[in-house]
Amino acid sequence: MSNVPLVRRAIAGAAFAHGASSNPSPGADDSSLNHDGGNQWTPAALERAGSTLKALNRMAKRPPVHLLFEDVSFTVSSHKGERRILHNVSGEFRSGEVTCILGPSGAGKSTLLNILAGYMTNGVNGVITVNGHSRDMRVFKKLSSYIMQDDMLQPRLSVLELMRIAANLKLGAELGRAEKELIIEEILQTLGLWNHKDTRSEHLSGGQSKRLSVALELVNNPPIIFLDEPTTGLDIVSIRQLVVLLRLLSRQGRTIICTVHQPSASLFALFDRVYVLARGLCCYQGASPLLVPYLAEANYVCPTTHNPADFVLETLLSDVEAPARLSEQCQNGKLCRKLDRLTARGGRKPVLHSDESIQRIFVEHVAKEQTQKMEFATTFFTQFIILSKRMFLQNKRNSMSLWIQLIHHVISASLLGSIFFLVGNDANAPIVNFKFCLSCVVFFMYTYIMIPVLLFPPEVRMLRREYFNRYYSLKAYYAALTFSSLPVMITLGLLFLMICYGMSGQLLEWDRFLLFAVSGILTAVCSEGLGLAVGSAFSVTNGSIIGPATAAPLLALCCYGMGFGPYIESSMKFLMASSYLRYGLSGFSLALYSDRQPMECNVDFCLYADPKLILRDVGMGNDKYIVQVVGLLIFTALHRTLAYFALRYRLTAEFSNKFMTYISKVLKHR
Numbered sequence: 001m002s003n004v005p006l007v008r009r010a011i012a013g014a015a016f017a018h019g020a021s022s023n024p025s026p027g028a029d030d031s032s033l034n035h036d037g038g039n040q041w042t043p044a045a046l047e048r049a050g051s052t053l054k055a056l057n058r059m060a061k062r063p064p065v066h067l068l069f070e071d072v073s074f075t076v077s078s079h080k081g082e083r084r085i086l087h088n089v090s091g092e093f094r095s096g097e098v099t100c101i102l103g104p105s106g107a108g109k110s111t112l113l114n115i116l117a118g119y120m121t122n123g124v125n126g127v128i129t130v131n132g133h134s135r136d137m138r139v140f141k142k143l144s145s146y147i148m149q150d151d152m153l154q155p156r157l158s159v160l161e162l163m164r165i166a167a168n169l170k171l172g173a174e175l176g177r178a179e180k181e182l183i184i185e186e187i188l189q190t191l192g193l194w195n196h197k198d199t200r201s202e203h204l205s206g207g208q209s210k211r212l213s214v215a216l217e218l219v220n221n222p223p224i225i226f227l228d229e230p231t232t233g234l235d236i237v238s239i240r241q242l243v244v245l246l247r248l249l250s251r252q253g254r255t256i257i258c259t260v261h262q263p264s265a266s267l268f269a270l271f272d273r274v275y276v277l278a279r280g281l282c283c284y285q286g287a288s289p290l291l292v293p294y295l296a297e298a299n300y301v302c303p304t305t306h307n308p309a310d311f312v313l314e315t316l317l318s319d320v321e322a323p324a325r326l327s328e329q330c331q332n333g334k335l336c337r338k339l340d341r342l343t344a345r346g347g348r349k350p351v352l353h354s355d356e357s358i359q360r361i362f363v364e365h366v367a368k369e370q371t372q373k374m375e376f377a378t379t380f381f382t383q384f385i386i387l388s389k390r391m392f393l394q395n396k397r398n399s400m401s402l403w404i405q406l407i408h409h410v411i412s413a414s415l416l417g418s419i420f421f422l423v424g425n426d427a428n429a430p431i432v433n434f435k436f437c438l439s440c441v442v443f444f445m446y447t448y449i450m451i452p453v454l455l456f457p458p459e460v461r462m463l464r465r466e467y468f469n470r471y472y473s474l475k476a477y478y479a480a481l482t483f484s485s486l487p488v489m490i491t492l493g494l495l496f497l498m499i500c501y502g503m504s505g506q507l508l509e510w511d512r513f514l515l516f517a518v519s520g521i522l523t524a525v526c527s528e529g530l531g532l533a534v535g536s537a538f539s540v541t542n543g544s545i546i547g548p549a550t551a552a553p554l555l556a557l558c559c560y561g562m563g564f565g566p567y568i569e570s571s572m573k574f575l576m577a578s579s580y581l582r583y584g585l586s587g588f589s590l591a592l593y594s595d596r597q598p599m600e601c602n603v604d605f606c607l608y609a610d611p612k613l614i615l616r617d618v619g620m621g622n623d624k625y626i627v628q629v630v631g632l633l634i635f636t637a638l639h640r641t642l643a644y645f646a647l648r649y650r651l652t653a654e655f656s657n658k659f660m661t662y663i664s665k666v667l668k669h670r
């Protein structure tokens with residue numbers, strides 16, 4: 001305990017170096033988290049800051065959450081065998097407290113947080129209870145928010161726009177527009193972001209981005225918030241502001257749990273509870289000022305000038321026996337060192353409820369939740385509308401990308417038009433015109449496979465937090481994604497087709513062009529589905545290899561039989577039917593050559609003056625246009641379903657864990 005006054009002095013000295021505005025008002029800057037005019041951490045400062053969240057707290061009808069876990073272990077399976085990451089750890093996190101999970105790198109901090117937040121459940125053993133009841137994930141997910149370590153914010157949207165979208169998705173019709181606006185303003189002011197409300201997310205500093213992540217999760221006032229390494233990459237002032245904010249939120253009855261790598265002495269003292277992990281064992285659980293005496297009991301004496309957080313990490317890393325010894329001393333988290341009162345260090349009194357009242361509120365809440373059928377705050381349709389609007393806005397603001405795509409389509413179309421200039425009605429060059437159709441297929445295939453392969457993987461990372469924190473269903477997101485890409489795809493696709501159709505001298509008949517365009521756009525939509533499937537399942541690097549590698553055999557199958565159509569083997573016909581590009585190519589060819597007069601022949605004899613002969617010799621003599629359209633639609637549905645499941649696989653650690661466990665079991669039993 002000898003170092004506690006030292007730590008307190010450190011807080012007083014360095015606490016809020018940023019000057020002070022203790023009563024945030026519109027226009028209050030980052031200092032709104034700060035304190036009274038001097039360099040003092042005063043209860044009044046927190047009290048006043050806390051009072052700024054009045055509207056948010058008015059909607060807080062949800063129960064405080066006490067989280068208890070006992071004998072939690074986590075094992076991962078791989079082809080090399082099983083590996084235990086957590087060894088029967090126990091602990092308790094209570095409402096009104098900020099708990100810091102501390103430990104050396106690789107100790108299992110993020111793993112424990114993932115398990116407690118419900119992000120990982122496969123391979124986990126042990127008991128996790130919420131307010132004395134077994135954790136029901138359906139209810140718990142609605143009570144909790146998880147801010148992940150590498151959270152990314154949606155780009156090209158301002159702070160206020162992001163907050164409004166979050167409020168509309170997370171609060172639904174629960175509150176009116178005016179109330180939502182009030183809550184947003186309160187949160188932004190309290191977090192010192194009000195002055196930056198019109199700044200786009202990509203222009204925020206690291207600290208402001210982290211605070212915005214917290215702000216977005218606060219919108220529906222979750223009683224329990226998990227944060228994985230929220231301080232990483234922030235400067236000392238931003239870290240302090242963030243931890244002070246967490247403390248403030250906890251004082252309003254929330255349970256805040258975060259992992260922190262190496263807190264400074266003053267920061268360490270701001271945490272109410274510390275949970276020390278090393279090698280998957282709990283080495284200490286309890287009030288932060290009691291860590292030093294606890295270590296002294298095990299003969300690890302912390303010098304008075306030392307930061308207790310540094311000391312415990314150094315001890316755990318330098319003495320191989322320390323984790324086991326300390327774990328035994330606290331019974332692997334079952335024993336908790338408590339201070340008499342959390343207010344011992346000053347600050348606003350936490351909202352403490354008796355365990356009985358929490359139990360009662362919680363039981364009422366669970367009963368209410370169970371009668372409600374809705375899994376999300378808004379309906380599928382509302383989610384679809386909000387997400388579509390967001391995507392349209394983001395696409396519109398990404399003018400550079402639109403220009404690049406426009407130029408790409410115009411240049412490619414002009415190039416193709418020049419290569420195949422006026423071959424469309426030349427009976428002496430029918431196979432050249434067939435190659436024109438093939439080139440159009442290749443253009444749509446590569447363009448629309450590669451765009452999502454390159455652009456979607458970063459989007460998947462952004463999606464993770466929103467999806468896990470139940471902003472919307474994946475189906476609504478996916479429907480909005482499909483819908484929002486269509487206008488640009490159709491406009492640019494038509495522009496491409498008009499240019500190259502005209503330049504290549506095809507028959508200028510509207511119905512023929514329409515059939516040609518439908519085949520082109522459907523090939524693009526189908527290719528985008530394939531690109532999304534690859535982009536959802538793989539990183540940009542792997543996707544860039546897998547995308548073209550998948551397309552190459554499909555392309556080979558699509559143009560097989562050129563010149564010997566009537567002699568294509570039936571096994572090959574079967575394989576060719578599995579390439580969606582064949583339907584695209586056939587659609588293009590049928591659009592150009594069906595029901596057509598003999599083509600112009602400017603030499604003595606033209607073998608392919610009759611268009612039927614061309615179709616016969618490329619193996620499309622018996623093809624029907626409508627079958628090609630249906631084929632493309634079926635493959636579009638197939639690719640997009642595949643993409644949906646690939647996305648689910650990527651977004652749900654649980655789903656991927658199960659998959660990996662299954663694969664390793666198969667490999668083991670071979």
Ligand SMILES: Nc1ncnc2c1ncn2[C@@H]1O[C@H](COP(=O)(O)OP(=O)(O)OP(=O)(O)O)[C@@H](O)[C@H]1O
Nearest residue numbers: 076085103104105106107108109110111112259261
């Ligand atoms: N799904 C998994 N498969 C294999 N190993 C895993 C898995 N999850 C975690 N691990 C391993 O468990 C150990 C603990 O990982 P974790 O990310 O929880 O550590 P940490 O304490 O958060 O570390 P850091 O502070 O460096 O982020 C690491 O050695 C990690 O490689």
